[in-house]
Amino acid sequence: MISFRTRFDVSLARPATAALVCLLLLSLAPARAAAQIATSDEATETGIKPRDYYTRAIDPMAAKLVDVVERYHLSDDNYYQKYRQGLFPAARSDLLYVLRLVPNHPKALHLIAYDPNVQLKSSEVVWYFERAIRMFPRSAFTYAQYGRYMLDLGAKNLGIDLLHDALRIDPKQLEARAWLAEASEADSTRTAH
Secondary structure, rough: OOOHHHHHOOOOOOHHHHHHHHHHHHHHHHOOHHHOOOOOOOOOOOOOOHHHHHHHOHHHHHHHHHHHHHHHHOOOOOOOHHHHHOOOOHHHHHHHHHHOOOOOOHHHHHHHHHOOOOOOOOOHHHHHHHHHHHHOOOHHHHHHHHHHHHHHHHHHHHHHHHHHHHHHHOOOOOOHHHHHHHHHHHHHHHHHO
């Protein structure tokens, strides 16, 4: 068997080179199925610590990781191509891989929750939202997304509580305000009839 180092003649002694090789391998690695995703919130088996989507502007490693997972697992050339070809398990694996490395990635969370072709069981979706919130408790939009999902599942009180949590973190969170208003309007409409 030819090793990566022999095949590509790359010196991994320098940390910068090793980091680039790690990111390259990460981008080429196949996405894992839900059953294979570790429950550890620490570093993945590649040694890369999951990053907060919303810190891209201040965390260069988060920016690079988001760029890599979006380019190789959530772009038109991979995820959407698999999706259009009807390869839904492969497309789902790409989403789960994105969430493994960027647990609060808003597009990936939305797709696992709402797209009927890649949608997970509600208990699995809840697990991903809970993991994202546990790892990054200051992400207001993640709370808002989770609250909306709970409302859509019929868990009105929990959904409203999560939307309020989003507004406590960021009082200007527009989606949380809109979804809370929708929930209140729907509730008042039901009680009026």
